[in-house]
Amino acid sequence: MLLNLAGKGSWLEHYFYPLIFAMGFMGCKESIKHDEVLAGKKAEEFARITFVKQDIDSGYELLADATKRHVSRDQFKEVVSKLPPKGFPKTVAAFEYKPMPLGEKAIYVSLIGENSGEHFNYQFTMEGTATTGYRVLKFSRSSGRPLPSSN
Numbered sequence: 001m002l003l004n005l006a007g008k009g010s011w012l013e014h015y016f017y018p019l020i021f022a023m024g025f026m027g028c029k030e031s032i033k034h035d036e037v038l039a040g041k042k043a044e045e046f047a048r049i050t051f052v053k054q055d056i057d058s059g060y061e062l063l064a065d066a067t068k069r070h071v072s073r074d075q076f077k078e079v080v081s082k083l084p085p086k087g088f089p090k091t092v093a094a095f096e097y098k099p100m101p102l103g104e105k106a107i108y109v110s111l112i113g114e115n116s117g118e119h120f121n122y123q124f125t126m127e128g129t130a131t132t133g134y135r136v137l138k139f140s141r142s143s144g145r146p147l148p149s150s151n
Contacts, residue, residue, distance in 0.1 A: 032103045035130035040094030042134040043109040043124040047092040051113065051120075054088060056080055064127040064135040083141050089113025089120045105129050106137060 042062075050059030060068070060076050071079075096110040106127045113120035121142045128134035 032099075032105055033130045034097075034099050034107050036097035036107065036109075038130065039107045039109050039126045039128070039134045040097060040111075043111055043122075043126055043136065043139075044092055044094050046124070046136045046139075047089070047111055047113065047122060050080060051083070051088045052090060052092060062136055064137045066127065067135075067137055084120075086118055087115055089118075090115045092120075092122070100125075105132075107134070 046059060046062045049055050049062065056077050057073070059080070060073050063071070063076070090113075092111050092113040094109050094111050096108075098108040100106045100108065106125055109124040109126055111122040111124065113122065122139055123142060124139045125137040126134040127137040
């Protein structure tokens with residue numbers, strides 16, 4: 001009945017069916033799968049190499065390509081040298097993971113480092129997925145000792 005009322009060549013034929021098709025196509029969009037353990041291990045690897053061993057050149061190579069396009073090796077060295085007001089950690093461990101909203105191909109990882117009772121809290125944004133692996137997109141050091149979440 002709706003087709004008869006709308007008439008041939010109506011909005012129903014020209015807009016409704018393509019809209020349904022587009023909605024169905026969007027539903028087939030690839031879902032992003034993250035591997036929190038792998039992302040955490042890659043963040044820990046970067047932190048061990050860059051902060052614990054202080055091998056800045058090798059740490060630079062673990063950055064995401066997008067980061068390396070905007071940050072030179074010398075800029076990276078300068079940033080890392082300004083991180084530790086009281087030294088670098090001797091150990092690091094990932095303790096919290098959080099995928100970015102809206103299905104982004106990145107995940108947040110929180111690390112804690114320790115050096116003779118001094119605690120270091122680092123926040124990493126790791127670019128990638130469970131399939132592609134992870135590289136460091138950005139990182140920062142925050143003050144205070146984080147408490148592991150109950151997640």
